[in-house]
Amino acid sequence: NDLEKEVVEGVGFTMPALLEGDAAAAAAFPITIFDDFGGKGVRINSWSCAMDSNCSKDKAEGDFSISMSDQKLYGALSLELDQVDLSGLNTLQDKAYLTMKMKFTQPEQKFQLRFVDNDAGNGIVIPWRYAVDMNSNDYELNKWVDIELPLNSFADIGGWSNSLNKWFDSTGTFEWDRVVTLEFAAETGDIPGEYLVDDIKIVLK
Secondary structure, three states: OHHHHHHHHHOOOOOOOOOHHHHHHHOOOOEEEEEOEEOOOOEOOOOOOOOOOOEEOOOOOOOOEEEEEEEOOOOEEEEEOOOOOOOOHHHHHHHEEEEEEEEEOOOOOEEEEEEEEOOOOOOOOOOEEEEEEEEHHHOOOOOOEEEEEEHHHOEEEEEEEOOOOEEEOOOOOOOHHHEEEEEEEOOOOOEEEEEEEEEEEEEEO
C-alpha cells in the first residue's frame, strides 16, 4: 500500500512494481463461481433454480443459495470450472482467497473442499486434488457465516482417476490451468442434515 511504499522508499529502497504478466492476470479477478446462479462459464452439474430441489431461497444475499442435504459418502456438490480461466493463479495464488458464505445446521458436517484437475485417463495427465478439510464444528450453526480461505492454505494431496480406478500420490504438480471442478466432497463419511452455500468467489488481496 502507499504507506508501505513510503517507508520502503524512505530508507533508500524501491518498491518492485507488479510484474506486467501478473498485472494482466490480476485483471481477471474477482472470479464469481456462484451468485444466485453459476458465474460466467460455471456449470453446477444439472443444477437449476427453476427445477432443482438444491435451490434454496434461504440465502445470504441475492435470491438463491445452493442447498445440500444428507450427502452420502463420496458424494459431492460439483461446480464445473473447465470453461473458467484460472491460469492466473499459477503466479497469483499467494494473493488469492476463496470466499463464500455458508450456513451449517448440524455439528460434525465434515467435507473436503477441493479443486480438481482434468483426467486424461492415461496415467500421465492426473486429476490432482488441491484440498482443504472443512468442519461445521469450527463455525456457528444455523447462521450465515463468512468464510475466507487463502488458496495457499490448500494442499496438493494426490489424485483419483475414475478412468483408471486408481489413486496417484501427490507429486506437487497440481496446475491451476487444468482445473475442471470445485467440489464439496463427503470424503470421510456421510454428511448429516443440510448445509447451504452462497456467494462463492476467488478474490485477490
